[in-house]
Amino acid sequence: xxxxxxxxxxxxxxxxxxxxxxxxxxxxxxxxxxxxxxxxxxxxxxxxxxxxxxxxxxxxxxxxxxxxxxxxxxxxxxxxxxxxxxxxxxxxxxxxxxxxxxxxxxxxxxxxxxxxxxxxxxxxxxxxxxxxxxxxxxxxxxxxxxxxxxxxxxxxxxxxxxxxxxxxxxxxxxxxxxxxxxxxxxxxxxxxxxxxxxxxxxxxxxxxxxxxxxxxxxxxxxxxxxxxxxxxxxxxxxxxxxxxxxxxxxxxxxxxxxxxxxxxxxxxxxxxxxxxxxxxxxxxxxxxxxxxxxxxxxxxxxxxxxxxxxxxxxxxxxxxxxxxxxxxxxxxxxxxxxxxxxxxxxxxxxxxxxxxxxxxxxxxxxxxxxxxxxxxxxxxxxxxxxxxxxxxxxxxxxxxxxxxxxxxxxxxxxxxxxxxxxxxxxxxxxxxxxxxxxxxxxxxxxxxxxxxxxxxxxxxxxxxxxxxxxxxxxxxxxxxxxxxxxxxxxxxxxxxxxxxxxxxxxxxxxxxxxxxxxxxxxxxxxxxxxxxxxxxxxxxxxxxxxxxxxxxxxxxxxxxxxxxxxxxxxxxxxxxxxxxxxxxxxxxxxxxxxxx
Ligand code: GCB
Numbered sequence: 001x002x003x004x005x006x007x008x009x010x011x012x013x014x015x016x017x018x019x020x021x022x023x024x025x026x027x028x029x030x031x032x033x034x035x036x037x038x039x040x041x042x043x044x045x046x047x048x049x050x051x052x053x054x055x056x057x058x059x060x061x062x063x064x065x066x067x068x069x070x071x072x073x074x075x076x077x078x079x080x081x082x083x084x085x086x087x088x089x090x091x092x093x094x095x096x097x098x099x100x101x102x103x104x105x106x107x108x109x110x111x112x113x114x115x116x117x118x119x120x121x122x123x124x125x126x127x128x129x130x131x132x133x134x135x136x137x138x139x140x141x142x143x144x145x146x147x148x149x150x151x152x153x154x155x156x157x158x159x160x161x162x163x164x165x166x167x168x169x170x171x172x173x174x175x176x177x178x179x180x181x182x183x184x185x186x187x188x189x190x191x192x193x194x195x196x197x198x199x200x201x202x203x204x205x206x207x208x209x210x211x212x213x214x215x216x217x218x219x220x221x222x223x224x225x226x227x228x229x230x231x232x233x234x235x236x237x238x239x240x241x242x243x244x245x246x247x248x249x250x251x252x253x254x255x256x257x258x259x260x261x262x263x264x265x266x267x268x269x270x271x272x273x274x275x276x277x278x279x280x281x282x283x284x285x286x287x288x289x290x291x292x293x294x295x296x297x298x299x300x301x302x303x304x305x306x307x308x309x310x311x312x313x314x315x316x317x318x319x320x321x322x323x324x325x326x327x328x329x330x331x332x333x334x335x336x337x338x339x340x341x342x343x344x345x346x347x348x349x350x351x352x353x354x355x356x357x358x359x360x361x362x363x364x365x366x367x368x369x370x371x372x373x374x375x376x377x378x379x380x381x382x383x384x385x386x387x388x389x390x391x392x393x394x395x396x397x398x399x400x401x402x403x404x405x406x407x408x409x410x411x412x413x414x415x416x417x418x419x420x421x422x423x424x425x426x427x428x429x430x431x432x433x434x435x436x437x438x439x440x441x442x443x444x445x446x447x448x449x450x451x452x453x454x455x456x457x458x459x460x461x462x463x464x465x466x467x468x469x470x471x472x473x474x475x476x477x478x479x480x481x482x483x484x485x486x487x488x489x490x491x492x493x494x495x496x497x498x499x500x501x502x503x504x505x506x507x508x509x510x511x512x513x514x515x516x517x518x519x520x521x522x523x524x525x526x527x528x529x530x531x532x533x534x535x536x537x538x539x540x541x542x543x544x545x546x547x548x549x550x551x552x553x554x555x556x557x558x559x560x561x562x563x564x565x566x567x568x569x570x571x572x573x574x575x576x577x578x579x580x581x582x583x584x585x586x587x588x589x590x591x592x593x594x595x596x
Pocket of ligand 1: 160161162329408409443463502547564566
């Protein structure tokens, strides 16, 4: 699905702003008036906007409504309503008629609405449902508990460690296209200057449109051109997209039929990604990942898009010498990927597949009795395939994306994991024209000899907290166990690169202690420093991503102090002591060749 932009043939109209909003009771008809509506910003999660626990903790549906005006030029061709992301399930009505239904909070969807609108004022209503189940991604459990005197209470327990923010999280726009329009552009650029491309179109006509393509450089000069819906263009002496230097070309496409023309420009970078033995190569050079697992999370907006925060986060990463991030634990807004592409930030692009474990969650919320078979319980396969298809379609052209993460911390040690994941890994490789490496990020319960995901992936990505959740207060013991385990991973898989995608310790900003104790800034810094000595001793090791970039909101529980405090920055993006340690380290580590 193409990102909405203005072009000579397309107009984009912003529907963000303040909408009317109300929570809904189960069974309420979709078309009745909103009950006691109140203003609600879009995009934003609704949970933290009012001082109201019932709103913050609401389980179920909420309704948003606004009017919008349609002018005559908007009806000259197709009129499309597009949502960047609504968590997690949406029904969309235009003037009372159902225009779209969608499952999945972190990917865009759209509907052609030309036949549903009239000139002048129109009404748009969105019903957003935040319920997570054993069929959705992320995975959650809907439970009803009887409390004495309170009756039955519906709760939605997350199988994951971030707040289940809800609502219209990403931008809403209307855009126009001609009747025959460009529906998809695929690029597969090569470092020798060849750019394979393919253009798909939609429309009602029988005849094929004429397609023209041009590659423009960053100055806007045309450096290659061709015709036809698919082919190979040649860019002479290409400037490569590199970590830290996100040089972008644009593929300018024209699609002409019966005198009408659609035009679109797709930014893309020229670079290669390859796994060779234990090395992760970008442009043929061994790359070392330095960076973070993040969240889309900030004060007030919750998980809603906040472009100021996104720009600030990348500025802080640059200040630290970080070169990469993982979109833990769901696809991020495309606005962020566009920034990463332009700034040369390397991205591991993760599906919303978190919580695929019936016996484990970081906060210990689940029964750890080991008797439940995850792969018999969860019913996520169809949705998992669907989000993978949509993610590859949305993000395939981004040079910053160097690897697909199919899931975070699934029950990869349990029987059934290989059967669940093998087809998904195969599908990722089949769908992606650029054939990026594939990973599944695993947790401490998956050892080298029990992990059923490891044989399926190109890069071994592990999350480790030895010295935090276990060996409490013993960073030295944690690091010793870590080194032993990482070496065993390498012995078992000598031909696969290995990286740690999460390591970290909670630190409550302002808590200090000498000698250090858990939750102090000193302990967090020592924890990271001790892990780094292990990483530096391992030649087959390709990267370190700290958990987490910033403190973030979670469900309330006894393991969390107003959210997860493993941030190197506070939630309002002020540094803890660890930020300075990481800055010294990462500014001294080159992007390429650190491990030979
Ligand atoms: C993990 C999870 C992450 C948690 C983190 C923690 O392994 O992948 O979602 O937030 O641990 O802090 O416990």
